[in-house]
Amino acid sequence: MIRIDSVTKRYPDGTVAVDRLSLEIPDRSITVLVGPSGCGKTTTLRMINRMVEPSEGRILLDGADIREQPVNTLRRSMGYVIQNAGLFQHRTILDNIATVPRLLGWNRQRARARAAELMERVGLDSSLAKRYPYQLSGGQQQRVGVARALAADPPVLLMDEPFSAVDPVVRKGLQEELLRIQDELGKTIVFVTHDIDEAIKLGTMVAVLRTGGRLAQYAPPAELLTAPADDFVEDFLGTDRGIRRLSFFASSALELKTSPIVAVDSTAEQIATRGAGDTPYLLVTDLDGRPLGWAEPGELTAGEIDPGRLLPYGRPFEHGQESLRAALDGAVLSPTGWAVGVDGSGRVVGVVSQQTIGEAIRGAHAEGAAVAAGTEAEVSG
Amino acid sequence: MNRFFDLPSDLQHSWFGLIGLHLREALLPVLAGLVVALPVAQLCVRFRWLYPPVLGLTTVLYAIPSLAFFVVLIDYTGQTELTVMIPLAVYSLVVLVPAIVDGVRSVPQETLAAATAMGFGPVRRYFQVQLPIAVPAIVAGLRVATVSSISLVSVGMLIGNQGALGNLLNDANIYHRPELAVNSVVTTAALAILADAALVLVRLVLTPWMPRGTRRVRRTRTATARPEPAAQPVLEDAVR
Numbered sequence: 001m002i003r004i005d006s007v008t009k010r011y012p013d014g015t016v017a018v019d020r021l022s023l024e025i026p027d028r029s030i031t032v033l034v035g036p037s038g039c040g041k042t043t044t045l046r047m048i049n050r051m052v053e054p055s056e057g058r059i060l061l062d063g064a065d066i067r068e069q070p071v072n073t074l075r076r077s078m079g080y081v082i083q084n085a086g087l088f089q090h091r092t093i094l095d096n097i098a099t100v101p102r103l104l105g106w107n108r109q110r111a112r113a114r115a116a117e118l119m120e121r122v123g124l125d126s127s128l129a130k131r132y133p134y135q136l137s138g139g140q141q142q143r144v145g146v147a148r149a150l151a152a153d154p155p156v157l158l159m160d161e162p163f164s165a166v167d168p169v170v171r172k173g174l175q176e177e178l179l180r181i182q183d184e185l186g187k188t189i190v191f192v193t194h195d196i197d198e199a200i201k202l203g204t205m206v207a208v209l210r211t212g213g214r215l216a217q218y219a220p221p222a223e224l225l226t227a228p229a230d231d232f233v234e235d236f237l238g239t240d241r242g243i244r245r246l247s248f249f250a251s252s253a254l255e256l257k258t259s260p261i262v263a264v265d266s267t268a269e270q271i272a273t274r275g276a277g278d279t280p281y282l283l284v285t286d287l288d289g290r291p292l293g294w295a296e297p298g299e300l301t302a303g304e305i306d307p308g309r310l311l312p313y314g315r316p317f318e319h320g321q322e323s324l325r326a327a328l329d330g331a332v333l334s335p336t337g338w339a340v341g342v343d344g345s346g347r348v349v350g351v352v353s354q355q356t357i358g359e360a361i362r363g364a365h366a367e368g369a370a371v372a373a374g375t376e377a378e379v380s381g
Numbered sequence: 382m383n384r385f386f387d388l389p390s391d392l393q394h395s396w397f398g399l400i401g402l403h404l405r406e407a408l409l410p411v412l413a414g415l416v417v418a419l420p421v422a423q424l425c426v427r428f429r430w431l432y433p434p435v436l437g438l439t440t441v442l443y444a445i446p447s448l449a450f451f452v453v454l455i456d457y458t459g460q461t462e463l464t465v466m467i468p469l470a471v472y473s474l475v476v477l478v479p480a481i482v483d484g485v486r487s488v489p490q491e492t493l494a495a496a497t498a499m500g501f502g503p504v505r506r507y508f509q510v511q512l513p514i515a516v517p518a519i520v521a522g523l524r525v526a527t528v529s530s531i532s533l534v535s536v537g538m539l540i541g542n543q544g545a546l547g548n549l550l551n552d553a554n555i556y557h558r559p560e561l562a563v564n565s566v567v568t569t570a571a572l573a574i575l576a577d578a579a580l581v582l583v584r585l586v587l588t589p590w591m592p593r594g595t596r597r598v599r600r601t602r603t604a605t606a607r608p609e610p611a612a613q614p615v616l617e618d619a620v621r
Contacts, residue, residue, distance in 0.1 A: 049498055075500035086495030090513045090590045100499050132590040148499075158498070 001027050002048060002156070002188065007057035009043050009213070017043040018213035020057070025205075027155075028186040030178075032203035034193055036236070040213030041192045045158050048190060049078045061156075076100055079149030079157040079187075084165050085141040087133040093119070093144055094129040100152040111151075118147040121184075123177060139170035146178070150185070159191045163198065175201055196237055200225070200244065208233050222248040246325035249364040251317055254327060254357065256341045256350025261285060264292060268302035275300075279353075281336045284310055289347035291316060294336045316340040319349050324364065328357050385560050389552050392542070396564075402462075403545035403572060407531040410466045414473030414526060415519075421474075422481035423507065432482060443475040447536050455540060465537035465544070472533065473526040480522025484515030517591060520584040524577050531573045535565070546572075 002025040009018040018040040025031045033041040046052040059066050097115035122143045163171045199206045200221040208216040217229040225245035228234040260279040275297025284292045293310025314333030317326035319341035330339035331354045341350045386396050425432040450468035458464045496510045535547025549565035
């Protein structure tokens with residue numbers, strides 16, 4: 001565990017970058033430091049590997065002051081990933097990744113073997129090993145940055161806005177990759193970002209810092225969305241925190257209906273029976289059970305169903321895997337107001353109305369409120 | 382034309398001998414300049430306040446005419462090659478120091494931060510990260526210094542046959558053989574071009590990591606502020 005113990009960083013000109021900050025960063029989880037520019041998040045991160053020395057207070061790693069060991073030994077035991085990757089442009093990808101093992105005195109062969117192993121782990125093709133950084137895309141470079149940080153298998157990983165400079169699609173891929181790698185490796189990750197969505201997506205714990213380097217709130221992301229500590233945090237979270245909070249409620253609680261589903265080759269009788277239920281629309285699927293679109297029962301003629309004339313079904317959600325947010329999104333996207341639940345292979349497992357989703361949300365809120373009441377947290381909205 | 386390579390005996394060298402002499406008198410000073418410039422530039426990078434005065438000093442030294450240098454040096458080093466090479470080494474600093482400083486400073490901040498964060502000490506960081514990345518800028522500086530030095534060697538003629546190919550100019554005058562002057566100018570220019578090409582080759586070999594096709598040639602300030610030295614060695618000498 002990393003313990004930041006009332007640390008202050010004051011520069012000679014009097015600027016206070018970090019102001020009496022105390023944080024306990026749990027092992028084997030992702031702790032995100034988030035806040036606007038000038039909130040001291042990067043300074044805090046750099047104090048953990050002593051690239052910045054605190055003016056007051058101390059930082060403990062597993063109970064021992066980090067100043068007790070030689071600074072370069074400390075740094076080699078902490079992976080560091082930086083914005084724009086900061087790769088060594090004059091070294092090949094393989095040698096970039098092998099940097100820290102080489103510093104630790106591994107022989108070249110062993111270091112390169114380890115580097116090759118890591119390329120695979122972060123999803124880089126082995127054909128890139130002999131390339132130079134300029135030959136890689138921004139996303140690939142960032143993967144190399146992560147691989148390089150992991151090369152010596154450090155218990156701690158410090159990440160300073162690692163994904164800020166890549167485009168949103170690549171960023172999403174990198175974020176998911178990081179979560180997957182974290183599932184496998186279980187590092188103690190301290191992650192700095194100015195993007196609250198990234199913080200909520202990645203963080204086990206999120207520390208919101210305000211300008212001047214003061215801690216505004218330190219909580220798991222769901223709690224942050226439910227009960228922001230003050231106006232600053234609420235403002236920083238943005239306007240749709242209610243919707244975003246739904247990401248933390250599982251869709252498995254939804255009861256799906258299977259009655260209003262017909263296959264594209266259904267007989268007139270099947271259409272009549274299914275259409276006789278209390279739902280205004282029927283979902284037509286192909287022969288594999290994948291969704292094609294919605295239609296009113298009266299508009300369907302057996303044997304002559306034209307998939308091109310069906311109403312769009314929005315974006316299906318993976319039942320049990322994705323959250324209530326995905327389910328609600330699917331329902332809002334379809335003009336029928338119904339969301340389509342699918343399994344991992346995209347086959348329909350059932351449909352659910354906005355109304356049912358709404359009830360599930362209220363249920364989840366009630367549960368959340370009960371939990372919050374138990375921890376004496378204040379629930380607003 | 383058959384008298385083109387028929388050199389007067391007072392030169393005490395064949396044509397190839399003069400070329401060898403010329404290269405030695407031109408390149409050793411650049412090498413010496415590099416050896417001095419590297420630590421000086423590193424000090425300038427480390428202590429920013431040092432850079433402007435150092436730059437001023439190299440410029441002032443560069444402004445001293447070689448004749449004035451000779452007058453002072455000749456008391457100590459006599460009519461030797463060394464008397465020619467010391468000013469040339471001093472002149473090369475005006476190009477090499479800023480080239481190295483710019484090169485080392487051009488290393489991106491995040492690369493330096495990453496190196497520090499991975500546990501590079503300052504010395505290791507300098508030799509394994511900053512210097513290799515500065516190679517293109519350093520070679521660009523070396524190219525200007527080398528070409529300039531090759532053209533300036535000729536001035537050594539003034540202290541008694543220490544100008545290598547430049548001595549041909551004097552002989553052309555004495556013996557009324559203009560082809561010797563042509564020989565001197567053409568050979569000096571060819572040497573400059575070949576030396577420049579060799580340095581480009583060295584950079585290509587040292588920097589396989591640079592994007593091909595879009596290689597940036599770093600032109601130092603002084604390179605554009607002066608006329609192309611190789612093309613006009615005689616004029617240059619006249620000025621000095």
